[in-house]
Amino acid sequence: MRALLCSQPSVPLSFLSRTTLKTKPQNPRTLIPDNNKPRWESRLHASPKGFQSSRSTEKPGRSDPDPDDDPPIPQEVFERMMGRIVVSVGTPLGLGVAILKLLEVLKDRNVWDVPLWVPFLTTLVTFGSSALGIAYGSLSTNLDPTKTNSVFGLEEAKENWVEMWKEEK
Incomplete structure (x- = not known):
């Protein structure tokens, strides 16, 4: 294998140091002109409702709200939802990593010559359920800020599932 790797032509390192980027690297911050002096602002432009523009797209003179716009999620509900998502994603993910480490040991x-399909199946089940935890964490949250959630949120998930697929008229 070493002979195979060494037989490939390689690019000299001096060539790599002379190359330059043709474009400037993009900075995630936004450049805001203020009195002809550029100023960098580094704040997020997202709200709990989603990744929508923080600027209003409503035209002046138009007073009727868009029927497709949903009311924003209250901050208390958003924080509960994020907590549920962290738990429902982190638990299977941590369990999957722990099982893989145990199989390695x-x-x-x-002690046991682990067949190759066991870590594969473990990864598939635990990491897959971790991915589903995002949906379950958001669906199992009670959307009423005055009410509290149940421990597992099964009733809230049933209610929110029906509400999500209900057709608007």
């Missing part, structure tokens, strides 16, 4: 100490 068992194989290294010659």
Whole structure:
């Protein structure tokens, strides 16, 4: 294998140091002109409702609201939802990593010669359920800021699932 890797032509390092980028690297901050002096602003332009523009797109003289706009999510509900998402994603993810580490230790100490399909199946199940945890964490949150959530949120998930797929007339 070493002979195969060494037989490939390589680019000299001196060539790499002379190359330059053709475009400037993009900065995630926004440049805001103020009195002809550029000033950098580094604040997020998102709200709990989603990644929408913080500027109003409503035209002057138009007073009727867009029927497709949903009311914004209250901050208290948003924080509860983020907590549920962190738990429902982090628990299976941590469990999957712990099981993989346990399987590695068992194989290294010659306790059990782990078949290749066991870590694969473990990864598929735990990381897959971790990905589903985002949807479950947001659906299992009670959207009423005055009410509290149940422990697992099954009733809230049932209510929110029906509400999500209900057709507007």
